[in-house]
Amino acid sequence: MLSSERLAGERRILLVGLGLIGGSLAAALRAAGHRGEILACDRDSNEICLGQRMKLIDGGSTQLAGLVPGASLVVLCVPVMAMQGVMAEIAPLLDDDAVVTDVGSTKGAIRDAAIGVFGHMPPNLVLGHPIAGSEKSGVAASNPELYRDHKVILTPEPDSDPEAVARVAAMWSVCGAQLLDMSVARHDEVLARTSHLPHLLAFSLVDSLARQDERLEIFRYAAGGFRDFTRIAGSDPVMWRDVYLANRDAVLEALDEFEAGVARVRAAVTAGDGEAMLGIFTRASHARHYFNTLLKQTSYQTMEQQNVRYRALPGGQVQGRIRVPGDKSMSHRSIMLGALANGVTEVEGFLEGEDSLATLQAFRDMGVVIEGPHQGRVTIHGVGLNGLKQPPGPLYVGNSGTAMRLFAGLLAGQAFDTELTGDASLTKRPMDRVANPLREMGAVIDTAENGRPPLRIHGGQPLKGIRYEMPMASAQVKSCLLLAGLYAEGETRAIEPAPTRDHTERMLNGFGYKVERQGAEAWLTGGGSLEACPIDVPADISSATFFLVAAAITPGADLVLEHVGINPTRIGVINILKAMGADLSISNEREVGGEPVADLHIRYAPLKGIDIPEDQVPLAIDEFPALFIAAANAEGMTRLRGAEELRVKESDRIQVMADGLAQIGVEHEVVADGIDIRGGAYGGGLVDSHGDHRIAMAFSVAALRAQGEILIDDCANVATSFPNFVALASEVGMQVENLGAVAPGQEAS
Ligand code: NAP
Numbered sequence: 001m002l003s004s005e006r007l008a009g010e011r012r013i014l015l016v017g018l019g020l021i022g023g024s025l026a027a028a029l030r031a032a033g034h035r036g037e038i039l040a041c042d043r044d045s046n047e048i049c050l051g052q053r054m055k056l057i058d059g060g061s062t063q064l065a066g067l068v069p070g071a072s073l074v075v076l077c078v079p080v081m082a083m084q085g086v087m088a089e090i091a092p093l094l095d096d097d098a099v100v101t102d103v104g105s106t107k108g109a110i111r112d113a114a115i116g117v118f119g120h121m122p123p124n125l126v127l128g129h130p131i132a133g134s135e136k137s138g139v140a141a142s143n144p145e146l147y148r149d150h151k152v153i154l155t156p157e158p159d160s161d162p163e164a165v166a167r168v169a170a171m172w173s174v175c176g177a178q179l180l181d182m183s184v185a186r187h188d189e190v191l192a193r194t195s196h197l198p199h200l201l202a203f204s205l206v207d208s209l210a211r212q213d214e215r216l217e218i219f220r221y222a223a224g225g226f227r228d229f230t231r232i233a234g235s236d237p238v239m240w241r242d243v244y245l246a247n248r249d250a251v252l253e254a255l256d257e258f259e260a261g262v263a264r265v266r267a268a269v270t271a272g273d274g275e276a277m278l279g280i281f282t283r284a285s286h287a288r289h290y291f292n293t294l295l296k297q298t299s300y301q302t303m304e305q306q307n308v309r310y311r312a313l314p315g316g317q318v319q320g321r322i323r324v325p326g327d328k329s330m331s332h333r334s335i336m337l338g339a340l341a342n343g344v345t346e347v348e349g350f351l352e353g354e355d356s357l358a359t360l361q362a363f364r365d366m367g368v369v370i371e372g373p374h375q376g377r378v379t380i381h382g383v384g385l386n387g388l389k390q391p392p393g394p395l396y397v398g399n400s401g402t403a404m405r406l407f408a409g410l411l412a413g414q415a416f417d418t419e420l421t422g423d424a425s426l427t428k429r430p431m432d433r434v435a436n437p438l439r440e441m442g443a444v445i446d447t448a449e450n451g452r453p454p455l456r457i458h459g460g461q462p463l464k465g466i467r468y469e470m471p472m473a474s475a476q477v478k479s480c481l482l483l484a485g486l487y488a489e490g491e492t493r494a495i496e497p498a499p500t501r502d503h504t505e506r507m508l509n510g511f512g513y514k515v516e517r518q519g520a521e522a523w524l525t526g527g528g529s530l531e532a533c534p535i536d537v538p539a540d541i542s543s544a545t546f547f548l549v550a551a552a553i554t555p556g557a558d559l560v561l562e563h564v565g566i567n568p569t570r571i572g573v574i575n576i577l578k579a580m581g582a583d584l585s586i587s588n589e590r591e592v593g594g595e596p597v598a599d600l601h602i603r604y605a606p607l608k609g610i611d612i613p614e615d616q617v618p619l620a621i622d623e624f625p626a627l628f629i630a631a632a633n634a635e636g637m638t639r640l641r642g643a644e645e646l647r648v649k650e651s652d653r654i655q656v657m658a659d660g661l662a663q664i665g666v667e668h669e670v671v672a673d674g675i676d677i678r679g680g681a682y683g684g685g686l687v688d689s690h691g692d693h694r695i696a697m698a699f700s701v702a703a704l705r706a707q708g709e710i711l712i713d714d715c716a717n718v719a720t721s722f723p724n725f726v727a728l729a730s731e732v733g734m735q736v737e738n739l740g741a742v743a744p745g746q747e748a749s
Pocket of ligand 1: 016020080086104105131135
């Protein structure tokens with residue numbers, strides 16, 4: 001049933017207390033078109049008259065007796081300490097089917113008051129709290145938009161009548177509010193920290209300044225910061241007195257935590273400890289920024305709930321000189337190793353994608369002071385291998401499998417317990433491949449069902465080195481073991497069935513930690529230390545790939561990609577494209593921080609289908625979505641085998657790519673460990689990327705040669721690896737547009 005239909009069934013809505021909150025509720029219900037009777041009771045007859053003149057209510061009185069009988073929904077909008085008296089008055093007058101709710105800012109005290117009056121929590125009494133308000137009070141300040149897009153917390157009891165809960169929820173939904181359920185105790189704890197404490201501090205700050213300066217002279221000089229911080233000190237004193245009387249214990253607990261925080265800042269200021277201050281301020285400023293993006297709903301962590309759609313048009317160009325963002329693998333590792341090193345590590349070219357930012361935040365949560373990122377620069381004040389501190393809660397690594405697997409290794413050796421969580425897509429990915437060998441080393445790790453995240457890592461376990469023959473070619477597993485090996489007794493050896501990326505080994509060497517290598521075996525000895533060193537992160541060859549393929553398939557294309565990392569374990573895409581006939585040359589080769597870097601120059605040349613050499617597969621594992629598009633534009637058949645690893649990436653990349661190719665009419669056949677793709681003309685269509693950033697970008701490139709536009713759904717995760725993809729695509733002449741949030745599967749308008 002629609003909320004408006006359910007609400008239309010109410011015989012009479014009675015508001016007890018017609019102030020800001022009650023008046024705004026009436027105004028919102030009227031604005032939403034509710035035609036049923038709304039009456040109000042208030043101690044002040046002027047408020048009732050004003051409410052009537054404002055056409056918010058149909059009538060009212062200062063006495064409850066004539067209003068309660070006949071009311072089907074009674075909403076208590078009086079100050080918290082007045083609730084018990086009002087409940088005692090209405091109790092004998094209520095109709096049998098009447099539902100009662102309230103709007104009080106605390107819940108425990110109101111629940112106690114109800115039990116005092118009724119002897120128990122009646123099933124038809126559903127407590128609630130709209131998280132919306134203002135410093136104003138009285139019905140004159142009513143605002144029909146007050147609750148729109150604001151949260152309303154309901155705190156139903158186990159034996160609350162579900163129908164009563166639904167009726168209260170319907171009333172708030174009609175006002176445009178978003179509903180949340182919470183227990184009474186949780187509500188009071190959460191609100192004590194996020195609302196009651198800040199109001200207390202604002203009242204107290206303004207009062208202590210006013211006491212020192214009776215004539216309030218200093219307020220003349222108050223700057224914007226003071227005004228921002230103290231705005232809420234203008235709130236209603238009676239209401240707030242009631243809140244602190246009613247939620248005393250939770251507020252005192254929040255105040256204790258706050259006082260401990262102030263003591264930390266005080267100690268840092270007293271000692272002139274700039275580093276400690278920087279730690280507190282960067283953590284706070286980052287948390288505030290994170291909180292802002294949550295509020296604006298711009299981050300992919302909230303966007304993943306929504307469908308972000310790209311529209312890519314045929315017929316664009318690929319021309320110019322660009323530098324794609326920094327390598328994601330190296331950005332992650334630079335933060336990890338920088339944090340564990342002794343001294344200060346300066347990073348340049350850092351990828352400011354949401355995943356690397358999540359890694360950065362995770363280390364801040366473990367007490368590492370990190371400045372930036374600011375235009376790709378990050379300064380990490382390393383704490384040494386044993387300097388991490390227990391984080392206050394689970395560490396969130398977003399969409400990044402790399403981060404979760406590498407963290408598992410380095411956290412296995414810590415003295416404290418940790419929990420690793422990620423977004424919905426990461427939560428489906430296998431973690432046993434790292435948990436099992438770590439357990440062999442002595443780590444104690446719990447996973448969810450079938451080895452999926454979250455991972456709970458028990459600290460304080462002595463680790464011992466092992467020699468591990470990896471069943472799959474995975475740089476993440478190898479890196480995880482080497483990182484755990486830093487904390488293990490003796491040698492930790494990883495043997496890979498085929499070569500995989502060696503950024504961890506190179507960077508560890510760069511930080512002065514010896515990693516040896518012989519054939520397929522890499523090893524290190526635990527118990528050493530890392531020393532800070534500067535890192536210039538090369539542009540990510542995986543991001544460059546989309547533009548390499550775009551140029552390779554577009555007649556007339558001529559593009560230079562600058563400062564691209566060409567680590568030998570990553571250049572499969574260059575080898576494969578060259579084998580297909582691409583006109584690709586490498587120039588200006590140099591070494592930066594142990595990693596080879598070059599400029600890549602690519603011009604259009606017709607491509608031909610090939611059997612992709614299996615030894616190149618691990619060297620191009622992330623590049624296949626784009627390479628499939630190259631294959632669709634090559635003459636003849638391209639065959640990929642030995643790529644079962646692709647099925648456990650951000651999505652089952654073989655199947656999801658095949659589904660997309662089918663949508664646009666590219667002939668192909670899927671096999672267990674690969675795919676055959678026949679090149680030829682193809683059309684447009686609607687493709688679902690299943691939240692896989694590389695698939696979204698691959699189909700954006702495909703549109704260059706399509707015969708119609710390609711719409712791509714579920715693209716929010718592009719922000720994880722390539723935040724400025726759409727902007728760079730347009731810079732080179734491609735026509736890709738971010739259409740923002742669109743209902744999934746809906747055809748173009
Ligand atoms: P308000 O503007 O002062 O309105 C409260 C009204 O209730 C006043 O007109 C008051 O009359 C009347 N009242 C007090 N005791 C009464 C009684 N026994 N019988 C009938 N009427 C009575 O306050 P408000 O801001 O709307 O707050 C109301 C409730 O909402 C409080 O429980 C508060 O915790 C909650 N709340 C407030 C906010 C906010 O930001 N303002 C946000 C969320 C929830 P007098 O003026 O004569 O006392």
